Amino acid sequence: MTASARAKAWFTGTFAAIAILAVLAAIGVAIPRNGLYAIVGALALLVVGATVYQPVALPVLAMPALVIVQRVGGDSTNLSFSDVALFGAFWAALLLGPRPWSRPLRWLLWLSAVYQVATLFTVIANPYRANTIEWFHAWLSIAGALVVGWAVGRSGFARTGIILYLIPCFLIAVLTCGVALGQLARGDTEPVFLDWPFYMHKNFIGDVLGIAALVLYARPPWLALPRWFTFGGFWLCVAAIAGSQSRQAVVGLGVAVLVVALRRGQDVRHTKLVLLAVIPAGILVFQAFQDQLASGNQFNSAYQRLTWFQQSLVVWNQNQWFGAGLRWWYTDRTGFNFQPPQAELEVLSSAGTIGLIGFIILMVGTLVVLWRVAPQYGTLAFTVVLSRLVQGQLDLFWVSIQTSVPFVIAGVCLGALARSEAEKTARGPDEATVSPALPRGQRVPV
Numbered sequence: 001m002t003a004s005a006r007a008k009a010w011f012t013g014t015f016a017a018i019a020i021l022a023v024l025a026a027i028g029v030a031i032p033r034n035g036l037y038a039i040v041g042a043l044a045l046l047v048v049g050a051t052v053y054q055p056v057a058l059p060v061l062a063m064p065a066l067v068i069v070q071r072v073g074g075d076s077t078n079l080s081f082s083d084v085a086l087f088g089a090f091w092a093a094l095l096l097g098p099r100p101w102s103r104p105l106r107w108l109l110w111l112s113a114v115y116q117v118a119t120l121f122t123v124i125a126n127p128y129r130a131n132t133i134e135w136f137h138a139w140l141s142i143a144g145a146l147v148v149g150w151a152v153g154r155s156g157f158a159r160t161g162i163i164l165y166l167i168p169c170f171l172i173a174v175l176t177c178g179v180a181l182g183q184l185a186r187g188d189t190e191p192v193f194l195d196w197p198f199y200m201h202k203n204f205i206g207d208v209l210g211i212a213a214l215v216l217y218a219r220p221p222w223l224a225l226p227r228w229f230t231f232g233g234f235w236l237c238v239a240a241i242a243g244s245q246s247r248q249a250v251v252g253l254g255v256a257v258l259v260v261a262l263r264r265g266q267d268v269r270h271t272k273l274v275l276l277a278v279i280p281a282g283i284l285v286f287q288a289f290q291d292q293l294a295s296g297n298q299f300n301s302a303y304q305r306l307t308w309f310q311q312s313l314v315v316w317n318q319n320q321w322f323g324a325g326l327r328w329w330y331t332d333r334t335g336f337n338f339q340p341p342q343a344e345l346e347v348l349s350s351a352g353t354i355g356l357i358g359f360i361i362l363m364v365g366t367l368v369v370l371w372r373v374a375p376q377y378g379t380l381a382f383t384v385v386l387s388r389l390v391q392g393q394l395d396l397f398w399v400s401i402q403t404s405v406p407f408v409i410a411g412v413c414l415g416a417l418a419r420s421e422a423e424k425t426a427r428g429p430d431e432a433t434v435s436p437a438l439p440r441g442q443r444v445p446v
Helices: 003-030 035-053 057-062 081-096 103-125 129-154 158-185 202-218 227-244 247-262 275-295 301-318 343-371 375-391 400-431
Strands: none
Touching: 057 081, 057 129, 057 158, 081 129, 081 400, 103 129, 103 343, 103 400, 129 158, 129 400, 158 202, 158 227, 158 400, 202 227, 202 247, 202 375, 202 400, 227 247, 247 275, 247 375, 275 301, 301 343, 343 375, 375 400
């Protein structure tokens, strides 16, 4: 064992011992007062114990929690359970995850740093609590998500992590389809909003399941997912998206599927028949938007968005360089209380011209870096980020789960690629050509 490995093992053991003692003490105090706290503490103890056995246990176990939208904390923080899970997983991945980081990951982290510096100006120019919290939250949603995904993929748990992420997505899809069928039986064709197990907006349902459907359609061979699993899961998610009637989810998924279907070098065949559904779906979305504008109803979603676009520019004009501050819609600083439903306008009104430049550098740079990654790994990473960006052209962009999950998946892809390259190097040039066991019909990524 090398000196660095011994140091890491010592650090892991010390960290785990301190954490276990702290959790045990907390459980002892909590049991007489609140049994729920004791249960939470016991679960935390279980996670700490798993971390002793496997340092990246927390990032892996956090994967299903990343889609839980339930809010925690007060109005001044306004964070989700997903944010809390991502925060804990990030520190475990940062302190205990594999090193060194690959070159593509380092590039993405630098791009995230550029955006953080660009938005730091609005934090300084507009000193209020929500502004500062959102600055750190945006950093966690991009850079933190990448690091968590990297730790999962690089440690060899890419398949496990993705399956754990998909399970709650399937549950959301089943609930959505069930509610949609119930509504149709009553003659109700309105979009689905879920109230159980917690409230889920139709656009949240559509965006989250759009990313899940994309993962299932791309099905890179290194995930080794069964064909029945990806086929059934994909159409289940598509049916739920249809029930939610989330237009940005349809457009985002359609654009991403088009890229996956047409890009070469992925070592997996994708049916082109799905494209026959993509084009009509896009036309229907456009036609629905046109119909809303032609109706003259000033209160429908299309007209409401146009009004918000105009008001976003009004907010930006109040401070063109630095913006009104992140989460300005939670304050009374501007006279408006809506979150701009478009990515660039949201950043422009919040962080000004400087922030928008940083955002463009972040997103364009990220797409360029991921496109240059080997197609077997880079295609999924590229398209999940692209899909999220397309979704953000039609609705809110900086929403915790919808933003962080695509970057977690991109990190998983980069980590899996780095692990594959490390294994090939360890085997040597002669053994690297030997094909490992994979499900029938799949080829080894090259």
